[in-house]
Amino acid sequence: MSQMWGIVPLPVVGHSSNRLTLLARPDWDFIAMKRYSVFAIAREAARYHTGWERAWAARAPKKKYDVIIVGAGGHGLATAYYLGRNHGIRNVAVLEKGWLGGGNTGRNTTIIRSNYLQDPSAAIYEKSRSLYETLSQDLNYNVMFSPRGVMMLAQTHHEVRGYQRTAHANALQGVATEYISPQRVKELCPIIDIDGPRYPVLGALWQPRGGTARHDAVAWGYARACSDMGMDIIQQCEVTAVRQSGSKVTGVSTTKGEIDCDKLGIVVAGHSGVLADMAGFRLPIESVALQALVSEPIKPCMDVVVMANTVHGYMSQSDKGEMVIGGGADGYNNYTQRGSFHHIEETVRALIETFPMISRLKMLRQWGGIVDMTGDRSPILSKTPLEGCFINCGWGTGGFKAIPGSGWGMAELMAKGASPLTDAFTLDRFREGRFIDESVAAGVAH
């Protein structure tokens, strides 16, 4: 029997019927993706790399899946990955309207930290950070997690108290952070001007195992691992409607036809409101542009990530040598992925104050992404009024760092109906007034 060998013929779907093919789809357990390693590289070099396989398969959608995830950003892919890895649910499709990782996952400034104030936040971000520690090995894909340390500068007395509070909270949450002196700030990051003149550095909250990772690699690594488990990642496939029967989800309509599912996970960041509308409920989310920029690459001069929230800017140096810079979000709702230039001015001005040397560097490129902001600046990982439909959104300006943890929690929520990592982040909380406000500790969340 074909099943026994895990060979099932590819179903013919929608308009792609000319794909009536004899393509076999081997069962997940039998796929042996070529592992990446230095030896594999050496082997391939001998034949000019003509032997590398696709990182993820290109398949047409099946008629039905156990689970459909909408959105192949980091969060959607990680959700799919942990559904397979932790819960054995592998009949999964991830549908992406553009190219995978092309949303905010591929546009962010890649800061990873977990020194959050509120317990539920610290729990999910620290879970995430700890998963990042071994992600390259878990995925067999170098995501370049670089725990170089993140410091958040305190430049007013109010911020000093805020970060001291966070340090206390973190100690009880099992998050390793430390409140450090201006001198230590200078030692860790010699290019900072700690003496002001406008906002002298009074101290900083330091998380030595925070850092950065390569954003594209996170998406690609998860995608490859999902594909390897037999999941279908379907790009250029926009979901245009959510289908339901009674109060239960039955599938979606897409630009590649109708696809059925038992459970649906909506993980589309800035477009969450649009998808929620399709599913028949509303979200307390506003979508605004957040911008970032990079300088031209220079030789290494900054080994840590620095965030200066009073002046509204943050900076790190990428492995390529570019200074990666971000600031505040636009004040009006939009979908253009551009943003207004005055934000760039404000951010650069603030950072020249903090790092005078960047004045002589040049801005190479600026861009924007649409971030999904909730009222309390915390995410939503939740069941929805539509049975079988789950939503993961609201990561706003700071969800890159959360990708593995969010995927872990979301997968558990979708598989089991609840997860300690996500329990506090329900949609109900806005009705109940049970906010999880992180802006509290003088922090902007990135």
Add this chain to the structure above:
Amino acid sequence: MSTRLARDGRFLNKSKAIKFTFNGKQLRGFEGDTLASALLANGQTLVGRSFKYHRPRGVVASGAEEPNALVNLGAEGRFEPNARATTTEVFEGLKAASQNHWPSLDFDVGAINARLARFLPAGFYYKMFIHPRPFWKYIYEPFIRQSAGLGKAPKARDADTYDHFYAHVDILIIGGGVAGLAAALTAGKSGARVLVIEQTAHWGGRAPVDGGTIDGLDPDEWVKKTLQALEKMKNIILGARMMGTGIYDHGYVLGYERLTDHTPDQDGPRHRLWRIRAKQIVTATGAIERPLSFAGNDVPGVMLASAIRDYVVNYAVSPGDRTVIVTNNDDAYRTALALKDAGLEVPAVVDARPEGGGALMQQVKDRGVRVLTGKGIAGVSGGKQVQGVKICAQAGEGAVLEEIPCDAVAMSGGWSPVVHLWSHCGGKLLWDQEKAHFHPDIGRAPTGADGEPFVIPAGAANGSMSLANVLAGGVAAGQMAVERAGLKPKRIATPEGDSVTEAPMQPVWMMPQGAGVKLRNKMWLDYQNDVKVSDVQLAAQEGFESVEHTKRYTTLGMATDQGKLSNINGLAVLSNALNADIPQVGTTTFRPPYTPISMGAIAGEARAELFQPIRKTPIHEWHDDNGAYWEPVGHWRRPYCYPRDGESHADAVNREVTNTRENLGLLDASTLGKIVVKGPDAGEFLDMLYTNMISTLKPGRCRYGLMCSENGFLIDDGVVARIDDDTFLCHTTTGGADRIHAHMEEWLQTEWWDWKVWTVNLTEQYAQIAVVGPNARKVLEKLGGMDVSKDTLPFMAWADGQIGGIDVRVYRISFSGELSYEIAVRAGQGRALWDALVEAGQEFGVMPYGTEALHVMRAEKGFIMIGDETDGTVIPQDLGLHWAISKKKDDYLGKRAHERSHMVDPDRWQLVGLETIDGSVIPDGAYAVAGGTNENGQRNVQGRVTSTYYSPTLKRGIAMGLVHNGPDRMGERLEFPKIDGTSVFAKIVDPVFYDKEGAKQDV
């Protein structure tokens, strides 16, 4: 080797020699040289190393598109990394050094990467360095970082200044080539206000080098004549050395003017960022030549054909004695002619087209140059300098037919219009199959707020490749811009362009067409980032099919030139690999800036003292003179305390508290927000804004009020005084003044726009001084002028009058628990009143006190502080402020939120006092633990400290905190773990530590 020619160059002033250094070596150039032309003139073909493989790199281009010739420029406060030699004008004493090599440009250890290139294809780092885990952070990453990066990091503080300019014009023309000039002339004649900007120091663009005639004149002549005409028009501003950086929404454009880069000793700003608002924008930004992808196309000496022409004609530089030309179009033949005119050898023109070219080819043949048609280049010999090329059939796989010795190669793969600015704000592109390039799709231009198009492409930027079309396009664009700007166009005669008719080009994306993997592995697409044809093909093979994926996987087009030379070539290779059409694959997004701009220019003047204004109260100087230790509060500076000789800050605070409680303290409270709310509906408005009832307040009286957000959280507090029936003065916190004013306006403008209410923020119009302590009344009585007795001016009343001859408004309010008067005066009188109080107060033991003493005293009294007791999650009910929430009102901001289930949950954390068992001070921000851990392994907590101080009055640590069901748990002991692992224990007590009855303030 490259060298200087004896002839003149268009841009050169040969009578003025200039000395500069490269890698410490003294070299000579002429006025008008760029650093690139001067280096070439000195035989310096090797100018840098590439990013990944550290391959030797030479100049390839002559303008903004240059990917290779980047240098560390200048020194100290004038140091700049990654300066593009092709756009750097030389000046006396210029110092440049090559980048990205160790120990030297000639011998670079990093070049080992080039030997390993086969092991380092696109994306290799995603597949390697995975094990062992700690190696990434400690070994691999530091190594990669060290070999990456290009220029050095600047060290010294920037010695230059920068500024911003604003320009509002009808029409902005970007690009000063002949298309831009024709557009300017047309627009100018119509009377429109026009700004024309050109990134280089020279007007006229390519036409003068490329030849032909305009109105029968040599293009140079025509440009000169047109410039003269334009300069005479008062409605036209010409800006050279100014680049159009980016086009943003609604016709907002940034211009980047480089004022002193070429004359660093000149005074004034180095760069100026122009913020331009234009009704219409003409992008006459020209076109950029594409390289050809053949093996060895990155060897120094291989250059763009047009660049070679530029160096010969404009700078009198010979790129080499023998230049082979390789092309797929007619234009490159112009380079052959230019070289021949300069007396240089052109051993062959290798034309990939089987039939070759048209009239230009004939001219070249007539000059005795050998033309090989249907041929390509199979390889380049030479390492740091071209030594020869191997010729093959373009149609084949690269079998070498012959080898031609040469020391330069001029390549041309066709031209790509510069569509960046057009695209920044959403302009769409069309693929022109014949010319093999993207050009603007006029039908889908960027649109402004009114939905109408506001960008018009012209000339080569619009895909026009003949002089006649370029000029006609310029005039048409000028006319269209005038019309669209709502003005009347004046017809002008279109300048007549005449140039040689060209035979069609033929797209060549790989040379030879059937090249095997070995050759493809040596064909560079992106010279700076070392991306080769084989890399793009590998990306496609591995499923990175979207252009964005390919770009990110290979880093194609992500270098400092942002792919000006490589993007289209890479795209073509990708679409071939995917078996798709080029337009189907599409381009990556064009993002500003067009070329990199300095961070200094972006920041402008606002640096150091000017970074953000420091707001100063009228009494600021006195504080400064009297040793205030400052605390930044928003944009204000407030005295934290006034330490005396030998006193610590803590000592000073204790002294100030004690003195205020026992004698007399003065606080500069001028920073408190003061917002006047006026109008017939003012009372109703404030009833909506505050949780308490304000409309019932009597004129002459004050009331403490609370403001909540829509979500019910406490956002500000302060005393409201009713001035008369229609007028209220709302005090806000210092940090809240601007925010609350905006909050009021937002509600007025969006929700209650029909209410008759006006608000004015008068914070800076008044100075305000708190006169506090048992002797407060005495000092005021001594100064005299008004009755400040309890009967006339009781607690929570206010009155206008005079004190010491100064007009004042006195509020009897207290934030310290002492007898207290807050006296407001016109800002200009603030210092006089302060001085009078200080002098008169001597006999009563007067001392100023700062913000910290203020905090300690309010904490002793159990008064909450916005930002300490509140943090955006706290509702008034948590703070025991039920009394300040009106039960009678139908509505107020936050009322509905206060009814939500979580808000009325009896189990909330609530305000209490905390008294440490051992008298010590609980650390700021400490949490009270409960037993055990939660499901996520975090310690359970049951409360936290919100304010914690040493109380000099009680001589012990006191604190306020929010504790789970706190008020019901008086006397219970809580444990607060400290960071050092020890704990401090505290008892839950009433939050009012001092004068519970309020007897001291109400006297």
